[in-house]
Each structure stands twice: as C-alpha cells, then as structure tokens.
Amino acid sequence: xxxxxxxxxxxxxxxxxxxxxxxxxxxxxxxAYTHTVITELEDDLGCSIRLxxxxxxxxxxxxxxxxxxxxxxxxxxxxxxxxxxxxxxxDEFVGIIKGHITK
Numbered sequence: 001x002x003x004x005x006x007x008x009x010x011x012x013x014x015x016x017x018x019x020x021x022x023x024x025x026x027x028x029x030x031x032a033y034t035h036t037v038i039t040e041l042e043d044d045l046g047c048s049i050r051l052x053x054x055x056x057x058x059x060x061x062x063x064x065x066x067x068x069x070x071x072x073x074x075x076x077x078x079x080x081x082x083x084x085x086x087x088x089x090x091d092e093f094v095g096i097i098k099g100h101i102t103k
Contacts, residue, residue, distance in 0.1 A: 021081040026051075032090035041094065045101050051086075062086075064096065071100045 004012075015022065026034045038049045048067050051074070055061040064072045074093075076086045086093070 022083075023081070024079075024083045026076070026084035026086065028086050028088060028090040028093060030089040030091070034086060034093075037090045037093060041097050045097070047097075047101060049097060059087075064093075066097065066100055072096055 012022070024033075028034060028037065034051065038051075041047070042049055048065075050065040050068075052063045052065055052070075053060065054063050054073060059075050059077045062074050062076060063070045064074060074086050074088060076084050079085060
C-alpha cells in the first residue's frame with residue numbers, strides 16, 4: 001500500500017473516532033490506485049487521461065479519454081465500504097492506454 005500523506009492519516013483517525021467506514025481512493029482490481037497509475041502514464045507518455053462518467057448508476061460505465069478523445073469504456077463497482085473499484089487490473093489499463101497512444 002502506498003504511503004499516505006499526513007492529512008490522510010488525520011482524516012482516517014477522525015473516521016475511526018466517528019465510526020465511519022474506511023475510505024480508499026478509486027482503484028483497479030489489483031489494488032493499484034487509479035490516480036497513481038494515470039499520473040505515471042501521463043508523465044511517461046506525455047498525454048492527458050481522464051475517466052468520465054457515461055452512466056453514473058452502479059455498476060456504472062465510464063469512458064477512458066486520452067487527450068479528450070474517447071477510446072474505451074470501463075465498468076466499476078462499489079465495495080461494501082462504498083469505495084470504487086474499476087473492473088480490470090492496472091496492467092490491463094496500462095495496455096489499453098499504450099495501445100491507443102501507439103496507434
């Protein structure tokens with residue numbers, strides 16, 4: 001698991017004190033955080049990547065946009081704690097992005 005910033009740790013402590021569910025940022029099925037994978041891809045490939053809701057109801061459909069161009073759709077679900085998981089691994093996502101960048 002990634003090292004969390006201090007503000008995250010303070011928030012986590014407050015959630016525990018208040019009896020609230022745990023929170024994790026959106027992630028892929030293998031546990032990799034989407035924001036980390038996307039930032040690394042953007043830096044490595046020199047592009048802009050966004051995940052945009054096409055149908056925000058759950059299980060929801062989201063579009064992958066590279067440089068504002070829709071290239072694929074993904075599904076996601078909520079965990080029992082209400083956290084978001086995209087229904088593919090980070091390696092599969094990286095493959096999708098790299099496949100569209102090299103076209």
